[in-house]
Amino acid sequence: MISVKNVLTVLGVAFTAYFAARGLLWTGRPIPQPLIIVISVGIYLAVTWLCIFWQPASQRSSPVPRAAGSADNESLESLEAQAAPHAAGEGIRGPLPLPVTAQVLALACAVIVPNAIPIAVGETARTASFATWYLGGIGALMTIVMVRRRPWTAWAGIVLLTIASFLWMGPLNALALGLVGSIVWVTCAQLLVFSMDRAARDTSRLTRLQRAATGWQTSQVVRQRERRVQVQRALAVAGPVLTRTVAHAGVLTEDDRLEARIAEGRLRDEMRGPRLLDDEVRAELERARRRGANVTVLDEGGLDDVDDETLGIIRAQLAETLRSASSDRLYIRTSPDERVAVTVVGRSPSVGGPSDEDSVDLWREIPHPGRA
The missing domain is CATH 1.10.357 (Tetracycline Repressor; domain 2)
Incomplete structure (x- = not known):
């Protein structure tokens, strides 16, 4: 050569x-x-x-490391x-x-x-x-x-x-x-x-x-696709409710109001904690809302580095926890702790009537699989 x-x-x-x-x-x-x-x-x-x-x-040059485009740019x-x-x-x-x-x-x-x-x-x-x-x-x-x-x-x-x-x-x-x-x-x-x-x-x-x-451009394309998916999902969730609201000139039945609250909750879940959700978790969240519970889902970045297999295990444990929950208020948040992946807290009114000091009747910490 x-x-x-x-x-x-x-x-x-x-x-x-x-x-x-x-x-x-x-x-x-x-x-x-x-x-x-x-x-x-x-x-x-x-x-x-x-x-x-x-x-x-000993002096031969080593190969130049390839610079991968970061999606966080x-x-x-x-x-x-x-x-x-x-x-x-x-x-x-x-x-x-x-x-x-x-x-x-x-x-x-x-x-x-x-x-x-x-x-x-x-x-x-x-x-x-x-x-x-x-x-x-x-x-x-x-x-x-x-x-x-x-x-x-x-x-x-x-x-x-x-x-x-x-x-x-x-x-x-x-x-x-x-x-x-x-x-x-x-x-x-x-x-x-x-x-x-x-x-x-x-x-x-x-x-x-x-x-x-190229990495920055790719990350932007991925984000655009994610936004399109979220918009499509929002339309699928809120579209029927908005259609009925417009058709009835804002006069809604109790069932329509319930569906509107559930749709609002779904949209908040998709925006605040998408990595916590799969079909099973979504079904349990809807079931909790239909029985009247106030549910808050918040992902603060604790699951960013978790692979899909581990995320599936965490979601399965979350769905199991929600299935057995009976609290009036449910707070689901990712945890910054290295050992704990998700914390689920349930609160209900104290015995004796409504009170601002609700008692904690559910506390579940879902650990990271494989971590001590």
Whole structure:
């Protein structure tokens, strides 16, 4: 598979091999220390290719966590605030940072090779093409180090190369024979890595914003559907009562008034405690109201994190409690307690006649299933 990384790797190997080959082309000329040249070229290739290919498993990037859209977002204005903390640490792609050992070897190569080659070729051949290859070769090595996200090491290597080349061939010769090109390569590599990282961070941030926006939009669609369902349910409950009220010009019989109160109670239940309701609970609430009980249902958020299976168990226990209740007033509320899911309180007038101080004749705490 052809990728940008593979292409850059091939180019890096090809360029470094080219510089190494230049260093071996001294055919026909007497060289004082040819073995030193061969060893220097070998060291250069080994270190350079190590810097290209060494990627320890411990430094491999972990997959970027997917940002799920939250249904609790209130507006699009909060999306950028949600994405900003994550975008700062993510979005970096490309070559991994070079390990410390490889950095040390690269600096050692920047010291050894530029000093060994001038010694090996002798004073008369220090400006020959086969003796100046290290100017471009070390520059290519430091470019690789820069691409591997070690700028301080790369510039330290360039400084070492500059000092050695100035000492062995003079500033003018060093600048004319390739030192300027090496400095330009490292500079361009640093600018390229900086631009690439910035583009990757922006892309990651925009991706997170898009995901958050999609989640927000989805939550709004869900809420719209819930509102439509509630409106349809309200019409189904209150529609017949309103129709009869209009048809009789507001003059209702006792049965009609009872149906109106029951319809009002149903609507309040649907708005205040929808997660407490199923068909069985609704039937028991209606039965309690038809016998004259005043029922209040209130969900204050205690069941938001409860799954459907657990919610079914809680609803079944609530229906059983309502089935056996005979209180005149029933208060059904979710509980903030970690162990208690729903509290049912029943109150009836005290013995001896009506009184504001009703006695509590029912107290039931429905626990969360599976919680101590």
